Amino acid sequence: MTPADLSQAIQAAVSSAVEAGELAVAVPEHVTVERPKNRDHGDYATNVALQLAKAAGKPPRAVAELLAERLRGITGVAKVDIAGPGFLNITLDTATAGALARTVVEAGEAYGRNDALKGLKINLEFVSANPTGPIHIGGVRWAAVGDSMARVLRASGADVTTEYYLNDAGVQISKFAASLQAAANGREVPEGGYVGEYIVDIAKALTDAIPGVLDLPEAEQLEVFRTEGLKLMVAEIKRSMDEFGTHFDVWFSEKTLHDSGAVEKAIERLREQGHVFEQDGAVFLRTTDFGDDKDRVLIKADGDKTYFAADAAYYLSKRDRGAEVALYMLGADHHGYVNRLKAISACAGDDMDHNIEVKIGQFVKMLRDGEEVRMSKRAGNIITIDDVVEWIGVDAARYTLARSSTDSTITLDINVLTSQTNENRVFYVQYAHARMSSLRRKAADMGITRAADYKPELLSTEWENELLGKLAEFPGVLAEAGQFRQPHRVAVYLEGLAAAYHRFWDNCPVLPKGDDEVTDLTHARLWLVEATRTVLANGLTLLGVTAPERM
């Protein structure tokens, strides 16, 4: 019996009490069932009586009593207690709790998947760093979190399109091209241009690929550096992302929005909605109607479209392509954009509280030898995604970056992470998986296979009960991670699961020693181990981290 099953059973109990006229409340849509921290509080606890008490006009404990009567009649429920202000503490019988292990093993990779977001079409945009340099550490955080986000959302049934927005039009690209040209000609990088090894590298790659480029007239030369340099840089970014295990379904070019007339069309559509006005020769969107602190220019007095106008066209493109929710993941330096982005949605006639979501992620600080390493894309002295992978590997990087809430700034100590000590929590989790894999190999060597006549009631120790409880939590954790858009919950969960397994390991021998017989308990524990291995592997996959058989 999973917490979800129990939740439904409690809902049914509420309905029953309502129908019997004992409780005058609306049946709640969702009943919370959680694993109490304190084991004296049973296998599961619900606060539903506390929440219904006010509406019912009865003391919480009286409501709890009504429900407890009904819950005690459910098959598999061993005990129901009322505790504290009105919590219901529920204990399952051992066989019912243990049956979950087999359920998990049989579901395999599908265990944990749920329908919390079924049918929701989400466009998830992340990273989207300018293609004028390598992805830096902030982008790496988004690559890790965004990719996990996509996996988590899909596991909850959402239809997700991942997207990288390439700012391949405009002034920054011109500066990038000019910087390449300068480097190729051995000249000083122009004021405000890009410097760094990668500029020299790309310039060289470009002149190697197109030998006659330096003989062209300046203007033509610059154009070649612009188009070809951009291609090389984007290819670099794609390679880095690929090596990082991060996949984008769509690489969306800003330039195509301008070239196709999509920007003009977007402005027209916003005008039809009545939120566009003209002033001092420029065309504005009245974003202040929807919470922005000033109106935003779409077309400047000189006739040029702004970056903001392209943003509006891009949002509409996402919606036109079928996304019900446009989910943006932006760095903290872009938090000022949230209101204007949401206003675009509202100005287009959409629901700004539903059709658009903007997640802001805090910065990543890096320490080396106890001092902060400063990073500046434009200054050249940068920590790139490739550096991070080289230093700590994809698994440790993805796990470490994805295990914290994006609301938190995180500090990564390069010395610690390069030393590969067990401070990298990913090792703790992966080690648990390696141990289970080892156990599986060992069992196979001994000729032991899991018996079909699984006897779940034999899993009766506190360590087995705790581990089973953890396994049962997984689908709920996944659903919450999806609903709250917080993939880090998966990592936090996995650490708890790994800890529960390590404790089980220390207290519950699985395989027979010496000449001991293979017993039903051996088989039952093998089911439990395999179930745990399955969930650990499923969770690690959601984070884009490998589940090693050996370490």
Add this chain to the structure above:
RNA sequence: GCGCUCAUAGCUCAACGGAUAGAGCACUUGACUACGGAUCAAGAGGUUGCAGGUUCGAAUCCUGCUGAGCGCACCA
């Protein structure tokens, strides 16, 4: 000046409005003739930045304050 975000153990981080705020690291003390000791057990470590408010209950929600980061273009 205005706005957004953040503030939890010495450090790095958790905690759908729920019961005694949890992990890891570091520190102290134990457990290897058991399937992988990259593990486990025990101990110590907190006025959840400060002050009010909302309620059965607040780290969580509201207000004010303090501190930090970031943002406030007819730039991209």
